[in-house]
Amino acid sequence: MGESILIKHVDLVNESFELKKDMFIGISDGKIDYISSNEPTKKYDTTKDGKNKLACPAFYNIHTHLPMVLLRGYAENYALSDWLNKRVFPFEAQLNSDDIYYGTLLAQAEMLRFGCISSTEMYFSLSRLFEATAESGLKINASNAIICFDNENFETLSEYKEYMECLSNESIKSNPRLKLDMAIHAEYTTNPKIIELASAMAKQYGMNMHIHLSETKSEHEECKRRRDGLTPAAYFEKLGAFDVPCTAAHCVYLEGEDFGILARNGVTVANNPISNLKLASGFANVEQMLKSGINVGLGTDGAASNNNLNLFEELKLYATLNKAVSGDPTLITPSQAIYAASRAGALSQGREDCGMLKVGYAADLFLIDTDKPYMHPAHDMLANLVYSAQGSDVVLTMCDGKILYENGVYKTIDVEKARYETEHRAYAIASKIGG
Amino acid sequence: MGESILIKHVDLVNESFELKKDMFIGISDGKIDYISSNEPTKKYDTTKDGKNKLACPAFYNIHTHLPMVLLRGYAENYALSDWLNKRVFPFEAQLNSDDIYYGTLLAQAEMLRFGCISSTEMYFSLSRLFEATAESGLKINASNAIICFDNENFETLSEYKEYMECLSNESIKSNPRLKLDMAIHAEYTTNPKIIELASAMAKQYGMNMHIHLSETKSEHEECKRRRDGLTPAAYFEKLGAFDVPCTAAHCVYLEGEDFGILARNGVTVANNPISNLKLASGFANVEQMLKSGINVGLGTDGAASNNNLNLFEELKLYATLNKAVSGDPTLITPSQAIYAASRAGALSQGREDCGMLKVGYAADLFLIDTDKPYMHPAHDMLANLVYSAQGSDVVLTMCDGKILYENGVYKTIDVEKARYETEHRAYAIASKIGG
Numbered sequence: 001m002g003e004s005i006l007i008k009h010v011d012l013v014n015e016s017f018e019l020k021k022d023m024f025i026g027i028s029d030g031k032i033d034y035i036s037s038n039e040p041t042k043k044y045d046t047t048k049d050g051k052n053k054l055a056c057p058a059f060y061n062i063h064t065h066l067p068m069v070l071l072r073g074y075a076e077n078y079a080l081s082d083w084l085n086k087r088v089f090p091f092e093a094q095l096n097s098d099d100i101y102y103g104t105l106l107a108q109a110e111m112l113r114f115g116c117i118s119s120t121e122m123y124f125s126l127s128r129l130f131e132a133t134a135e136s137g138l139k140i141n142a143s144n145a146i147i148c149f150d151n152e153n154f155e156t157l158s159e160y161k162e163y164m165e166c167l168s169n170e171s172i173k174s175n176p177r178l179k180l181d182m183a184i185h186a187e188y189t190t191n192p193k194i195i196e197l198a199s200a201m202a203k204q205y206g207m208n209m210h211i212h213l214s215e216t217k218s219e220h221e222e223c224k225r226r227r228d229g230l231t232p233a234a235y236f237e238k239l240g241a242f243d244v245p246c247t248a249a250h251c252v253y254l255e256g257e258d259f260g261i262l263a264r265n266g267v268t269v270a271n272n273p274i275s276n277l278k279l280a281s282g283f284a285n286v287e288q289m290l291k292s293g294i295n296v297g298l299g300t301d302g303a304a305s306n307n308n309l310n311l312f313e314e315l316k317l318y319a320t321l322n323k324a325v326s327g328d329p330t331l332i333t334p335s336q337a338i339y340a341a342s343r344a345g346a347l348s349q350g351r352e353d354c355g356m357l358k359v360g361y362a363a364d365l366f367l368i369d370t371d372k373p374y375m376h377p378a379h380d381m382l383a384n385l386v387y388s389a390q391g392s393d394v395v396l397t398m399c400d401g402k403i404l405y406e407n408g409v410y411k412t413i414d415v416e417k418a419r420y421e422t423e424h425r426a427y428a429i430a431s432k433i434g435g
Numbered sequence: 436m437g438e439s440i441l442i443k444h445v446d447l448v449n450e451s452f453e454l455k456k457d458m459f460i461g462i463s464d465g466k467i468d469y470i471s472s473n474e475p476t477k478k479y480d481t482t483k484d485g486k487n488k489l490a491c492p493a494f495y496n497i498h499t500h501l502p503m504v505l506l507r508g509y510a511e512n513y514a515l516s517d518w519l520n521k522r523v524f525p526f527e528a529q530l531n532s533d534d535i536y537y538g539t540l541l542a543q544a545e546m547l548r549f550g551c552i553s554s555t556e557m558y559f560s561l562s563r564l565f566e567a568t569a570e571s572g573l574k575i576n577a578s579n580a581i582i583c584f585d586n587e588n589f590e591t592l593s594e595y596k597e598y599m600e601c602l603s604n605e606s607i608k609s610n611p612r613l614k615l616d617m618a619i620h621a622e623y624t625t626n627p628k629i630i631e632l633a634s635a636m637a638k639q640y641g642m643n644m645h646i647h648l649s650e651t652k653s654e655h656e657e658c659k660r661r662r663d664g665l666t667p668a669a670y671f672e673k674l675g676a677f678d679v680p681c682t683a684a685h686c687v688y689l690e691g692e693d694f695g696i697l698a699r700n701g702v703t704v705a706n707n708p709i710s711n712l713k714l715a716s717g718f719a720n721v722e723q724m725l726k727s728g729i730n731v732g733l734g735t736d737g738a739a740s741n742n743n744l745n746l747f748e749e750l751k752l753y754a755t756l757n758k759a760v761s762g763d764p765t766l767i768t769p770s771q772a773i774y775a776a777s778r779a780g781a782l783s784q785g786r787e788d789c790g791m792l793k794v795g796y797a798a799d800l801f802l803i804d805t806d807k808p809y810m811h812p813a814h815d816m817l818a819n820l821v822y823s824a825q826g827s828d829v830v831l832t833m834c835d836g837k838i839l840y841e842n843g844v845y846k847t848i849d850v851e852k853a854r855y856e857t858e859h860r861a862y863a864i865a866s867k868i869g870g
Contacts, residue, residue, distance in 0.1 A: 076768075317712075324717060377505060419808060
């Protein structure tokens with residue numbers, strides 16, 4: 001079951017998302033089995049010195065398209081329709097399943113570098129996404145977003161066939177790190193019949209749902225025009241998409257009853273502030289989401305609209321941007337921001353025993369080195385973590401008790417190869433299609 | 436004059452803010468004396484391998500209060516008036532000139548770590564700010580912000596006395612890295628007579644001006660009420676504050692003619708997006724500034740409202756936030772963003788031969804290591820620099836041809852001591868006044 005590890009004399013973010021200083025964290029069999037200010041009597045295989053380090057629950061990036069790292073920097077300074085139609089779609093049409101595999105590995109190396117061990121993923125070539133993740137040791141809730149305009153025969157869709165393959169794939173089913181989610185791309189790219197059938201299938205197989213919801217103003221307004229005045233939230237609720245736990249990405253244009261709809265259905269909002277800024281989508285009303293009791297987690301979106309997968313940047317923006325949007329500088333404390341990046345994400349993925357540092361929970365954590373000029377003074381170390389720290393201060397990232405990244409070394413990913421393959425494949429596509 | 440240095444086979448951001456690959460940069464006597472794709476015949480004392488590196492003009496942080504690093508994390512989640520009156524002002528009232536000195540050194544270590552070599556500074560204990568900067572090797576435009584409500588006798592102000600001391604201080608006058616700026620804190624903290632006298636003094640001694648301008652809505656609106664309908668921009672223009680080159684910080688609530696006033700007076704706007712978000716001040720209209728021809732540079736503001744001095748974060752926000760504020764995803768290219776962080780700042784400081792990589796210009800530059808998972812693919816390396824890179828990727832920072840930071844080593848700052856002194860002094864003040 002892997003070696004047991006004791007982290008000694010480390011500051012940590014506890015289960016109440018408060019700072020505790022000079023603690024001991026014991027890890028055995030993939031779980032946290034000890035947290036105390038006293039040294040345990042039990043012997044562990046390995047010890048790590050936690051001095052000048054802060055242990056934090058690992059981050060969950062709950063809206064991504066990992067293989068879009070192949071498009072990093074490929075679609076700059078375009079209006080949204082050109083961004084999608086002239087750059088992203090033509091490029092993605094050329095991707096083969098090996099591209100997906102290597103792109104996922106490169107993306108996951110980047111995630112580990114910045115303390116993140118799980119993503120809620122929406123792409124295609126699901127079996128290759130899972131294959132890469134099985135090897136890298138991260139967690140993933142992966143889905144293939146259904147895009148379907150006129151066809152109402154669900155079972156003839158290529159996405160459906162991919163789902164059925166994954167549902168019978170023993171190596172996926174037997175690996176608790178890998179979860180298969182249902183996904184509907186968005187209201188404007190799917191018809192109601194397919195939404196009903198996909199929702200029923202999710203219910204039948206116990207899958208979570210993942211949807212792009214009210215990302216842009218035009219999407220939101222055109223839905224109301226097309227769907228008898230229903231907002232995207234009301235429309236998806238009516239068709240059963242929220243009958244299973246759902247992650248709704250973006251939610252920039254929620255209005256009126258939408259907040260109540262998401263709250264009463266237990267829908268998690270994946271807040272993607274950088275992507276929303278870069279694509280000029282707008283400003284989500286996170287204040288109202290929180291007041292309504294909605295679970296809010298953080299996502300980077302794909303690398304083509306960010307352009308990295310460093311959730312520390314979303315963490316800081318979550319705690320700053322929403323102050324300005326609401327006009328309230330007391331909105332969102334450092335603890336609340338760290339919760340959004342970790343526990344809120346784990347809950348949205350249906351991983352109840354993940355996302356915080358607590359005995360009995362999965363040992364998903366990172367250590368940051370606080371011995372940096374910009375991390376001192378530390379009148380409030382959690383404020384420093386949210387506002388001053390850099391993702392690159394992460395020196396160790398652990399998932400299920402296994403160290404996947406430590407001091408520049410990726411233990412499970414051949415990052416040289418992932419980068420070489422991803423880069424050369426990306427350039428070959430770009431040179432084929434122009435740009 | 437220091438050793439000459441040749442950086443070989445390096446990618447760089449050229450004087451047009453475009454990427455040039457595999458170049459040679461020669462540095463002698465503090466200046467760039469060679470840029471070409473061919474190796475020079477001239478011999479240099481030292482060579483640096485630039486492979487997998489990108490050379491960029493060093494950043495200029497044009498609105499800071501460096502010693503506020505002592506307050507990092509001390510004033511979290513307060514409404515603005517409490518932030519200022521309950522936390523910042525009581526703390527600052529306790530600062531002595533040694534606190535200022537050590538805080539400046541710690542702040543400048545952080546600046547160097549993130550590729551920044553100059554700041555436009557507004558604080559007090561000017562002679563200690565200059566002393567620290569003379570030692571650290573950075574550049575600074577430093578001012579002591581005049582705050583004066585009823586007194587109209589300029590020469591009795593403590594600020595005036597500090598200015599006169601600095602003006603006769605040979606070690607400041609003889610060091611071209613150190614520049615003395617005039618500063619007026621803001622419209623609401625000064626009276627018109629003092630503004631006229633300070634402006635006249637700036638003109639007399641050839642000093643630049645530095646002002647907080649229209650940072651908050653209440654400041655802007657109350658000015659109009661108090662000053663016969665004049666906006667802060669119109670008010671300061673009328674009193675002569677723009678008769679010398681001026682840096683106006685924040686400018687969140689510019690309206691109507693304000694843009695024209697700043698443009699025709701050659702006023703630089705210091706855009707501080709993170710500080711404006713964190714204090715819930717609001718969203719500056721950068722689109723209109725650029726359309727009006729205003730020079731816009733970037734600032735972090737003090738560490739109490741940020742909470743770091745990493746201008747890479749402002750760089751990315753400048754290129755993303757303004758897309759969402761304007762609704763135009765094509766606004767601000769990577770080149771324009773890099774220009775704002777470097778050349779625009781140098782120009783605002785009256786340093787005409789700084790802020791870009793050009794033969795004959797000051798050798799102010801940094802190298803970033805691009806050998807990172809998140810920096811590849813590089814369809815557009817300048818987009819990667821703005822959107823994907825981390826400030827911590829800086830491996831070398833040079834000012835006037837002298838390497839001040841390299842691979843974790845601070846060449847001129849005893850960072851251990853600066854941190855120890857700053858931290859212990861900060862905690863002593865906090866424990867004295869509570870908090």
